[in-house]
Amino acid sequence: MCLNTINEAIEAAKDTSLTIKAPGTVANIVCGFDVLGLALNDPCDIMTVKLIEDPVVVIHNVDDYGLPTDPLKNVAGVALLEMIERLENRVGFDVTIEKKIMPGSGIGSSAASSAGAVVAANHLLNNIFSNDDLVQMAMLGEKLASGVKHADNIAPCIYGGVTLIRSIHPLDVISVPSPPLYVTLVHPQIEVRTEDARQILRKQILLKDAIRQWGNIAALVTGFMKNDYELISRSLEDVLIEPIRSILIPAFDEVKAKSLEAGALGGGISGSGPSIFMLSRNEATAYAVEKKMQEIYTNTGIPFHTYVTTVNMEGVKQMN
Known part of the structure; x- marks a missing residue:
């Protein structure tokens, strides 16, 4: 320079x-x-x-x-x-x-x-x-x-x-590029350190699992680019990481199942957790998903916080 x-x-x-x-x-x-x-x-x-x-x-x-x-x-x-x-x-x-x-x-x-x-x-x-x-x-x-x-x-x-x-x-x-998407998140007030969440991952994976994962990644990107909500939904599957990391997150399986019942396209662990995210096609569904998340975590007794938001297309934004 x-x-x-x-x-x-x-x-x-x-x-x-x-x-x-x-x-x-x-x-x-x-x-x-x-x-x-x-x-x-x-x-x-x-x-x-x-x-x-x-x-x-x-x-x-x-x-x-x-x-x-x-x-x-x-x-x-x-x-x-x-x-x-x-x-x-x-x-x-x-x-x-x-x-x-x-x-x-x-x-x-x-x-x-x-x-x-x-x-x-x-x-x-x-x-x-x-x-x-x-x-x-x-x-x-x-x-x-x-x-x-x-x-x-x-x-x-x-x-x-x-x-x-x-x-x-x-x-x-x-x-x-992606179509309009609503994001619902629940953040259980526990900490999962990224370094710890990486340590528990398997060092080797089966070829058939890798092939399935590659297919999902390619289809998910294609779904975003084609504004194909159904393809996005089908592709939100993780056969490698989620089965292991989800054991660190209380009520994960219930949150995912109830969110899908409420109409979410799909979702899973946000980053290394403990937050869970779900994508929805419209605002009404996103808030219905939030209600399910709140009900589940209220029953667990674990403090939590939820967000209903959208995809930020600007990134870091100047305020003054």
């Missing part, structure tokens, strides 16, 4: 700040482990970023989650430190984070923080980095959170809509 371009961007952004909303995301979309994701209009983190002269990251948390303020231990911090290095240590960032997405929720909390931070910083710098650059930086936050670089939360958070990650080495993100 040209040094003059960096200097001009930094000079123009002095004494300014930017506040953004970083959306929650649903990773995997049932069958697309680590390769599919979609962005949500609710919930969203709120973040304010401003430039500082020293090439460091200063973090302020204005929530009750007690996340680290050491940038080396914070997902937004490590993503911004990578940006500072790419900017040849000529600027730093002051970040205020108000998390609305509970860590460990399965709704892309770490992705919202890391993606939101680099998108806001890039806006301040007159967008000198590409979206692919931002995904690469933000994936360092995901590596800190889970031990593995993955982009199925990061990419939809930055690009918006539904995204397919064909590869991360080299990075190849494809935006997938």
